[in-house]
Amino acid sequence: MGDPKEITTLQTSTILISTIIGVGVLPLPLFAVRAGDTGAPLVTLSGIALAAIGLFIITVLGMRHPEKTIITYSQEILGKWMGRFCSLFVIFFFLILTGLASREFGEVVVSAVLRETPLEVTVIVMLLLACLSCRNNINVFSYIHNFYVPMILAPAMIVVVLSLKNANVLYLRPLIGTNFYDMFTGMLTISALFQGTFIITMIIPSMKTPNKALKASFWGISISGGLYLLLVIATVAVFGPEEIKQIFWPTLELARTTTVPGNILQRLDVIFLAVWVTAVFTTLFSSYFFTIHSIKEICHLKDHKMLSYFILPFVFILAMVPKDILQLYEVIQYVGRAGLLITIFYPGSLLLIDFIKGWRKKKSVSQQL
Amino acid sequence: MSLFRNTKKRKLNKIKAKPLVPSKVMEEHSDTPTSSSLKETEELIKEILGENDDLDIKYFKIFGQYNAALFYFPNLVNIEIINIDILKPLMYVPEHLIGREKPLPQLIDLILNEALYHCQARIESNIEKLIEVLLRGETVICIDGIQEAIHIGTRSIEKRSIAQPETEQVILGPREGFIENIATNIALLRYRLPTADFQVKTMNIGRLTKSTVAYCYLKGIANETVIKEVEKRLSEIDIDAIMDVGYLEQFIEDNPFSPFPQTQSTERPDRTVANLIEGRVAILVDGSPFALMVPVVFNQFYQTTEDYSSRFLMGSFVRMARILALVFSLVFPSLYVSLISFNPELLPTEFAVAVAGGRAGVPFPAVFEVLIIEVAMEVLREATVRLPKQVGGALSIVGVLVIGQAAVEAGLSSPITVVVIAITTIGSFATPAYSAAFALRMLRFPIMIMAGIFGLYGVVIGIIFIFNHMLSLKSFGVPYMAPVSPEDYQGVKDVVFRSPLWWMPKRPNFLHPDNRNRLKKNNNTVLKHSKIGNDQREGLNNGGSERNHNTSNIDNLN
Secondary structure (H helix, E strand, C coil): CCCCCCECHHHHHHHHHHHHCCHHHCCHHHHHHHHHHHHHHHHHHHHHHHHHHHHHHHHHHHHHCCCCCHHHHHHHHHCHHHHHHHHHHHHHHHHHHHHHHHHHHHHHHHHHCCCCCCHHHHHHHHHHHHHHHCCCCHHHHHHHHHHHHHHHHHHHHHHHHHHHHHCCHHHHCCCCCCCHHHHHHHHHHHHHCCHHHHHHHHHHHHECCHHHHHHHHHHHHHHHHHHHHHHHHHHHHHHCHHHHCCCCCHHHHHHHHCCCCCCCCCCCHHHHHHHHHHHHHHHHHHHHHHHHHHHHHHCCCCCCHHHHHHHHHHHHHHHCCCCCHHHHHHHHHHHHHHHHHHHHHHHHHHHHHHHHHHHHHHHHHHHHC | CHHHHHHHHHHHHHHHHCCCCHHHHHHHCCCCECCCCHHHHHHHHHHHHCCCCCCEEEEEEECCCEEEEEEECCCCECHHHHHHHHHHHHHCCCHHHCCCCCCHHHHHHHHHHHHCCCCCEEEECEHHHHHHHHHCCCEEEEECCCCCEEEECCECCCCCCCCCCCCCCCCCCCCCCCCCCHHHHHHHHHHHCCCCCEEEEEEEECCCCCEEEEEEEECCCCCHHHHHHHHHHHHCCCCCCCCCHHHHHHHHCCCCCCCCCCCEEECCHHHHHHHHHHCCEEEEECCCCCEEEECCCHHHHHCCHHHHHCCHHHHHHHHHHHHHHHHHHHHHHHHHHHHHHCCHHHCCHHHHHHHHHHCCCCCCCHHHHHHHHHHHHHHHHHHHHHCCHHHHHHHHHHHHHHHHHHHHHCCCCCHHHHHHHHHHHHHHHCCCCHHHHHHHHHHHHHHHHHHHHHCHHHHHHHHHHHHHHHHHCEECCEECCCCCCCCCCCHHHHCCCCCCHHHCCECCHHHCCCCCECCCCCCCHHHHHHHHCCCHHHHHHCHHHHHHHHHHHHHHHC
């Protein structure tokens, strides 16, 4: 914690953007279409809105305690042992999240690019990369995210723009889906893709001006949310809802249909995947970083460097638990929805208790006066 | 007890009996002042330096009265100065002193103030210091009956003339380069910076070489903490010899295990001055024609002084070409490997067929093919550097043309591989900073191996790994990838694109300069000219008036 506080507002936004955009980009249109058919954009939009509420809750909490993370201020709000108990859930959840993200990444790589390479190898290479990078301090963490954001945004935007010539607006109508229950669960699934935003609680204590955290998180979620929305609109407009339901990773399919004018490269999907590796890395990096730093804080450790290696086997084992890709996606959806309890409901109730406590304190102070 | 004392004494005697190394003798006498007797001083100096045949002692009489001796190393001094400026006024009494009394106690004052024609004459009475200056090429005069000795700066060392820097050539810009002599180098800097803010601090490093190390900065611009840090890191060095500025670099850099250079060395005084003005600290060493600049960021390794001295469009264009070359030198072979062996479907069909045809006779996988040619290329490159110039040209022709052609014909490699390697090698030569180009040259191999194992995925992982390392590097507290990340609005105008000078009114913030103003507000007349006088559209509108203006100018001239 001895690092100087020099993370800027822009860096905070870029951390959020690159954390949010990750593995989820590929199956996102599928989740949306399954839930709302042609109403997929609306489902996505509501998912983003829900995620934004969660993000604002955690940001406001962080701004009320600008020196602390959720691990430390929960102990203050709920009491020492209760806070620690809840923090354990948070840590465990992010451990699972890291594992699942790396597994999902491995599945994509193995089925789309490296067909003969064992799944374990691709997963462990990615985890090693995150693990080694986590040995740096939080300032380097923000530099890394800041650096990669343009490289993450650009290819997705290019694919969206180039694919628009095949788009058919009719696929987007009617705007509202039919089954509202499905749409609701779809909204939950999509907002679960934004759970990486929890990282902001780690960043606020190291920000130069914690007061601007709300602005940073607003820009972070609107840029990444906007990109998600565009991707869903583009995919649905190109393929139509019925076809998307047959594909695992519609975004990858979208990249496959686009070509660069000039016939320099025959196909774009491999290039897209190569750049997408960067996006996955930043997401994994964030959740891994969050996990080891939370453990560090809950155990009052001084150094996180060895811890980074120590966690690696656990994440790897968790990543290998699902049997196959179908089970993996089921698990991802369940864990994601359950995780909303941790990423939205838990901070929400913390904020409520904190408000009540603050209100009471004010009351008692004014009574004393 | 007494018995023990005796043995101790005997031991001491034994050590003394062994002839001591001259420097040890000197250390022993470090506190003893020179004796007033000429004979004693002479013996002491002889004891320390007596074995040297190149030490000369000249006995003479000052003003015909007092016995004196002159000590010097004839190879290190300018004999003419000794003869004309020292011996002559001392032996042949100057006109204004004729007839005046010259008592012994005032003799030194008389000599220094009225007789000697030399500005660097000083008094010293410590034998250790006298020996030290003697060894640096000064002349020492000892006078019988006077305790102090006079030493005079008569050093004259052969040095080469100022030449064009060999490693950093430019088309537009100054042609001067540093030489080995530090005095000349500091003069080259002072000549460009005639300001009181320019500070030069010197120290001696190296127990044997006692090399003069100077660190220079602009007070009020360079950050104080950086200056202090430089001073601290330099003063902590304790080594026997500093032969070049590269020795210092290895001691003061932040991360010695990183392949990337964390200091920049340059042969060009103009570049050094430009860096000083940006707020960096330059370190010079006597005997090295390079200056070391700290702190550095990565983007300055592909910038040249030419970028700034040429017009901004030219500078930007050239810089972009250089960045492309940098990227090529790092990833081109590995991209080739991964496209050929993992994703041939990315290539246009006709080209893929051509590549396959070229590779038809090659028995190895693409990785090995590229690795073999790369290694051969590295050997060739090293050979061309070491070979005498006359042979070098022949070797490069034989090596590159003949061997390349033969390798293709023999089926060792495909023609496209040779093309790829050639572009890579040329690309790595386009990077102006040798050390940075070297870093990428080394990192090319691990990425190639990654490409051979994982294809494009491996390349991307390798690149992410390199970038993460670069982002975590720091040079004297400045993040290595600044101003890109952490972002710096002023600095980012000068990364890929070299913005016009008037777009950059402030010094980049990432060096934390104490004074940030580069341009003065409202005072830039160049800007006004370019807006009013030279605007073509305006010229069309007010064509008449402009012509009038021109004719009036001509009238004035006449």
